[in-house]
Amino acid sequence: MPLGILRPAVELYVDLHAHPELSGAEVRTAGRFAAALERHGAAVTRGVGGHGVVGVLANGPGPVVLLRAELDALPVTERTGLPYASTAAGVMHACGHDLHLAAASGALALLARCRETWRGTVLVVGQPAEETLEGARAMLADGLYERFGTPDAVLAQHAAPLPAGTVAHGRGGPLMAGSAALDVTIHGRGGHAGAPQLAVDPVLTAAATVLRLQSVVARETAPSEQVVLTVGSLHAGERGNVIPDRAELSLSVRAFSDAALDRVTAAVERIVRAECAASGCPDEPEFTLASRSPALLPDQDTAAAVRRVHEGLFGPHRVTDWPPATATEDFPLYGAADAGIRTAYWMLGVTGARQWRAAREGAVPPPANHAPDFAPDVRTALPAGITAMAGAALHVLPAAEEEAR
Template sequence: MPPSPNEAPRTPPRTAGPPETAEGAAPVGARSLLALAGPVLRPALDLYLEVHARPELSGREAATADRFARRLADAGCAVTQGVGGHGVVGVLRNGAGPRVWLRAELDALPVRERTGLPYAARGEAMHACGHDLHLAAAAGAADLLARLRDRWRGTLLVVGQPAEETLAGAEAMLRDGLYERFGRPGAVLAQHAAPLPSGTVAHGTGGTPMAAAAAVLDVVVHGRGGHAATPHLTADPVLAAAAAVTRLQDLVSRGAPPAEQVTLTVGTLRAGTAANVVPESAALGIGVRASSGAALERAVAGVRRIVLAESAAVGAPREPEITVVSRSAALRCDPATTEEVRRVHAELLGSGRVLAWPGSMAAEDFPLFGDAGEALHGERGVPLAYWMLGVVGPEEWRRTAPGGPDAGSPPVTNHSPYFAPHVGSALRPAIAAAAAAVLDRFARLPQREARPVP
């Protein structure tokens, strides 16, 4: 999920280190938990460096899953692999009590890393969205909670989800019986790297979705191939595809009401083998995002209408193939759970470091773990909590601040080949934020959630 840097708040303090409350002193509970995270930092950092240096694309996360599974096992979890593909589930039991789930993602993006870091990935894949940090923080939180068994009762389930970037992994795990096999969650928690200062988190407010509804479409426009010297004897699919790319932007500028957020990106366009050959087909990869499910449906219908029309305009011998390969609902968290986790994060980090997240046009398949996935898992009323996690180091934040040498240029954000969380200042708060939220859920959820894990 790539957050929207242009919407990120720019007002938090620009220093890293132990956060402070408005009164100037770190709260005892926060200082205790951040300090207690110290012994788990080294193994969590080792996992981060291993995963970052060896990224794997969606659906191919076998080695990443093995590394994550081994780390969870070292923390005392009973680990199951191969759930919905390369999915990993670690179960940490600690007596009777609620069942709390913590989810992180395994997959990387098809981006060549340009950070220049000594542990940078080599090749055509990169953890350009922070999933390596999410995994390290989740494993670190499990390790920390295993050391704090006297502070909670219940069952922690840590999920390493494959194929988040293609919006396919959550569905695959749920179709593989995730809830039936491991029990109904009392709550499902997740955090995501964002272009905010390390040591801060951001929560949604009111009814604003944290992330947009989204769909990914594969389109194949068919033509009639031939010689470039006799174009009148062909039906050119490249011309149809190019016209569609231009025309599709009308769905944003003219097809959506001004108050309704819609984005449309043609991320791939592939056609042809030689300059003197009119090809038989052209393929497009299209991503559509919208602020609501209804707006998304209208945009997807518009894509179909435009592609069909442009295909017909060049005299295509048959209609194009239009396939919705993945879809996700808008991410709406449970308001009560969000407020409770926000309060515990304010206690942990200091109220000045807990920010308001305005929502973005990023997309996630995390909503499927809640009501949006009821058809897959058969449960309703599973509360979700999801927060953004600051990963920008103090030097970069100061440099891009008003008055800094790079003022006006936002920090490097997700999906960039230069994206690199400042792990030295981001990992400890990430572990503590996840652990604090889990402990809060164990304290607040009713005991009736604690049915035995199969």
């Protein structure tokens, strides 16, 4: 990897990691990423679908390939001890989006440097609000394809707790689950903690609801079907001597088919309403669908071709299988088989050799995404990420002599 490409990518990564921003607030991140794309010769547009960034590197007639990375961080307090650890209180790049951005920038630099070997157009997208599953939809609604061209292929990669310098591809079928995020409000009747008979306690109703919801997976879902239902937030009241008048829950459902998502979300609503009725709540509960995303199902031919490219670049021993995961993404929204938009998506190993050995010897898995000690080995993972992304793009873009013929 030429130092002229790797060094700016590392500098971008370190800067972004130290200055993370939450979904919908990625102002500085977008600016830094846009500036990096401009330095590599791309025509850049800011403010697409929020803080989204689109860089265009046009190189004559030919196919259009879109490289996608994400701008946002997570509300996690970092505990990595890195010298470039987050300077934003309670916010951290705990999912590797900073690495994705640096790799996409480096891939663009590599493609710009060898533009005499290919023809076509490269779109590099810095997407906001991936963690809330809002950003892809917002960019598409803001005319991403109408304004910058419909891509022939859309490519993305994601950091994973695998050995740094490796990549992993799906075995066919879904790579990640689809999801639905629901916000629920349970209405009670507030009162004095010493006179509960005069109130309707929404805390008790919410607690019963959380426990009962576990039966949807345990007793309403076939053991062979992968479904996850998680209540990630429950908030009610402020003081121990006051019964509040409402309780709020936020939950997520993950499954590998739209039918399963529909079935489980309907079960959630049924159980919440039943528990509210059992408690004698004065008003019906309220439901808000915060987000929904389909399962990630890459185009099988494109994914298989990209895997072969990666095997040629890294060697077959550094390309592994990735089983279906119940993590979720809004990346599938960029693809449309009926419009000829193919997708490929792979996992990028980020765990350093020493940490990987320690994890294996101690039988404790290495820190995973969303954990406060998640720390990619940038020295190994970033060059691999640049190479993997640029190599996949060159598979889509025809060689210059081929285009000339």
